[in-house]
Amino acid sequence: MIAVEVTDVARRFGNVRALDGVDLAVAEGEFFGLLGPNGAGKTTLISILAGLTRADRGSARILGFDVINDYRNARRNLGVVPQELVFDPFFTVRETLEMQSGYFGLRRNGAWIDEILHHLDLTGKANANMRSLSGGMKRRVLVGQALVHKPPVIVLDEPTAGVDVELRQSLWGFIRKLNRDGHTIILTTHYLEEAEALCGRIAMLKAGRVVALDTTQNLLAQFAGLTVRLVAQRVPAAWAARVVRREGSLFYIGLDGYAELESLLAALREDGIAIDEFALAETDLEQVFLRIMRAPEGVPA
């Protein structure tokens, strides 16, 4: 069964093409990552799934239910953690969750709400007003609100932005458990190491198009190789195109293997470039991401 199916979805905002013909299919039980730089269209795509935004073209389905024509069933099966840290200042944590449960037509949902509070470490704050919570706690309440109707498909739009490390770990522990219990998870995040550790499959969006779509393993394998972290005044001219990222005098250079290492060192010596710092690392998702985003046509051949 396909949990989320997006077919040829396009959406414009004025002159900006937020989404430009996106096709995606996420199977039930997957832990799926949606990555891309700011403005790539991730949030627009999520908003279309949630019925918050309408596509100009194409269709989207949640467990086979069209998000427009069969919105009641689509929304019942979908839980969304929005990116913005929003809350209703009139209510307590428990009232917020009970209210959200009620909007989905659910009564006597106290046991599950207690469980959510427990897993999100909010039991002690159940009767505290939303206004009095820290940012990280408000974020967890948003996660709780998305789960209150036990949706089979859960979409998290940057759920760990502004959440401290310890909490992030416990949040991921909970999300992983939900995934093991059969929930389909779709995640957007700016922390690529999180995506690498959690997601089985990843789609990368750039300017409203899918530029890479594969299992995390394959994406990493595709760019198997090394990354050199070099601190120097400059890099040899012949190697300029291999610089993946630059931060002042810190260069990240992609290598295909150890064999290339020697030629890089030789070029540095030839040009008389002094090396201030030099380190080697296996390619991680961040390097893959940067290479894909730099490529003019998406995935390099």
Next chain:
Amino acid sequence: MSRHVGHGWTTLLYKELLRFWKVSFQTVAAPILSALMYLLIFAHVLEGRVSVYDGRVSYTAFLVPGLVMMALLQNAFANSSSSLIQSKITGNLIFVLLPPLSALDLFAAYVLGAVVRGLVVGLGVFVVTLVFDPSLIHMPHPLWAVAFAFSGSVILGTMGLIAGIWADKFDQLAAFQNFVIMPLTFLSGVFYSIHSLPPFWQAMSHLNPFFYMIDGFRYGFFGVSDVPPLTSFPIVVAFCIILSAAALLMLSRGWKLRQ
């Protein structure tokens, strides 16, 4: 855990009620006090100087239903409009946009929430004014009063819903309130019988739907009105239907709510 049809919108209605009830000092007590101020000042200054319904009703007694209705209408409008604009600006409107609530669900919850606030405030004003004129309790046609109070609060609750959907900022909402709601209320005969107006303004008053609400409501109190209730009530109901249809269309299109 069990799913119930109809529990979704009733939860939203409950939220709307809880929202104003939690700050009832500001949403109920304050408007009752201001209505009382109008009564004290206008009744004191104008009693005996203004003749209404050919002197059959004292000015103070005449003023009471007008003030009750004015408070009721303004608060019905305030409830739905302020709830929506606050939710839009703080972003928490997303909590009611994500669940499977239909346009009718949203309409029913926001408008009935406004109706309850309007009726509570109106009743509060009425009870307090009874201190000044206990004889007002003897209404010849209480059902007419209830019918106009209810339909009036539905109309203003719906107008608040439309204004709340339309407005992007608080000042736009304030403009709607100051340039549409206030003139229509003040020029509807809250403080005077339109028979005391020059013919041109009498005719103009007949174009104001608020006039029929207040006039019909007053009929319930005195059995006397500028227009017979069998004429004014259908006009009020027609106005109610047109506004509700407009609001439902806006909600089902997702205008300004879903991009």
